Amino acid sequence: MTLWFVFALMTVAAIFAVLWPLGRGSGGSDDVAGSQAGEVAVYKDQLAEVERDLAAARIAAPEADAARVEIGRRLLAAAADSDVPAAKTSVTWRRAAAVLALLGLPLVAIGVYMPLGSPLLRDFPLAQRERGANMTQSLENLVVQVEQHLEKNPADGRGWSVLAPVLERLGRFDEAVRAYRNALTYNGESAERRSDLGEAISAAASGVVTAEAKAEFERAHALNADDPKANYFLGLAAEQDGRKDDAAAIWRALLAKAPADAPWRHLVQTSLVRVGGGTMPALSDETIAASKDMNEGDRNAMVRGMVERLASRLKQNGGDVDGWLRLVRAYLVMGERDKAMGASTDARQAVANDAERLRQLNEGLKTLGLDG
Numbered sequence: 231m232t233l234w235f236v237f238a239l240m241t242v243a244a245i246f247a248v249l250w251p252l253g254r255g256s257g258g259s260d261d262v263a264g265s266q267a268g269e270v271a272v273y274k275d276q277l278a279e280v281e282r283d284l285a286a287a288r289i290a291a292p293e294a295d296a297a298r299v300e301i302g303r304r305l306l307a308a309a310a311d312s313d314v315p316a317a318k319t320s321v322t323w324r325r326a327a328a329v330l331a332l333l334g335l336p337l338v339a340i341g342v343y344m345p346l347g348s349p350l351l352r353d354f355p356l357a358q359r360e361r362g363a364n365m366t367q368s369l370e371n372l373v374v375q376v377e378q379h380l381e382k383n384p385a386d387g388r389g390w391s392v393l394a395p396v397l398e399r400l401g402r403f404d405e406a407v408r409a410y411r412n413a414l415t416y417n418g419e420s421a422e423r424r425s426d427l428g429e430a431i432s433a434a435a436s437g438v439v440t441a442e443a444k445a446e447f448e449r450a451h452a453l454n455a456d457d458p459k460a461n462y463f464l465g466l467a468a469e470q471d472g473r474k475d476d477a478a479a480i481w482r483a484l485l486a487k488a489p490a491d492a493p494w495r496h497l498v499q500t501s502l503v504r505v506g507g508g509t510m511p512a513l514s515d516e517t518i519a520a521s522k523d524m525n526e527g528d529r530n531a532m533v534r535g536m537v538e539r540l541a542s543r544l545k546q547n548g549g550d551v552d553g554w555l556r557l558v559r560a561y562l563v564m565g566e567r568d569k570a571m572g573a574s575t576d577a578r579q580a581v582a583n584d585a586e587r588l589r590q591l592n593e594g595l596k597t598l599g600l601d602g
Contacts, residue, residue: 276297276301277298277301277302280297280298280301370400372396373393373396373397373400376389376392376393376396377393380393384412385416386416387412387413387415387416387417387418388417390409390410390412390413390416390417391413391417391423393409394406394409394410394413394426394430395426397409398429398430398433403430403433403434404434406430406433406434407427407430407431407434410423410426410427410430411427414427419453420453421450421451421453421454421457421460422450422457422459424446424447424449424450424453424460425446425447425450425457425459425460425463426459427446428443428444428445428446428447428450428459428460428463429443429459429463431443431446432463438470439463439466439467439470443463443467444463444464444467447459447460447463447464447467448460448464451464456487458484458488458492458494461480461481461483461484462481462484462494462497462498462501464480465477465478465480465481465484465498465501466501468480469501469504469505474505474506475505477501477505478502478505478506481498481501481502481505482502484498485498485499485502500539503539503543537557537560537561540553540556540557540560541557541573544557544576544577544580545576548576548577548579548580548581549580549581549584549587551577551581551587551590551591551594554573554574554576554577554580554581554591554594555577555591555594555595555598557573557577558570558573558574558577558595558598558600559598561573562598562599570598570600571600574595574600577591577595578591578592
């Protein structure tokens, strides 16, 4: 409401700025008209006085004639300047302009603001705006250049390989599928190309691993049984078909062969937990401590999701003492001691009927400084 009140004040100020000179102009014209009418009356009185002086023999006839001529000349000039219809016309135009300003300015302001502005829009920093626009523009330019090249050289497999992932990144999945097919045609078979094609087909189907996409992943698996993308999506296809045990088996085998620093390892681990085939990976002290130096958005992306998923799993399976201790430690490192205390209470309730687990839990909590 404050913003709209400010806008209203600004509109009133703009209208006042337009009407003020018009009002002053109107008063000035009336003053001039009144002054000119007074001059006419004075000149008429002077003519009458000349006649009285002539009758009383105070001036001679030649002097009276000369005075009449001069006064008459001035009277005609004053009468010409005090043109009343012209003054009335000027007042009419000023009133019309005032009404137009009073009604027109708000209407024009509203008409322009409604399609172009909104006080509810969040701030979008200029640097971010320019960076996002430049990035999108550069990708679009790249697509145009490569497409023009491929129109003249349709058998250029390298060009299709460059174009396909860019189209996929821009969300043009159907065109990306076509580009990946052409890359296969002109570059030859490979597990990576088959997996990329299957991923594009799934993306075009809003993430569903269709029969067509699954066939591509199976071809990729036949070419390279260790292809991570093919194995992940074959597991995803099994999950979408309701075969969670098969999906878990595929993902476990994939993790068993995965390098420790594989960038996709966390995605597979999370998917495995989703089908009930594993537990969330432990949160290292280094990972949690590093999150303290990040902004809130990055911290939520890296740690908060893992902590919440771990907490959700423990509500369903409260017998995991190690899981409870990891959760409490995560809250403590992130500086959320109240949540850590709450989690320790929930953990004790969850294992209250198991003396050995309760003992392990209490020892772990004591190590973490929560022995109350």
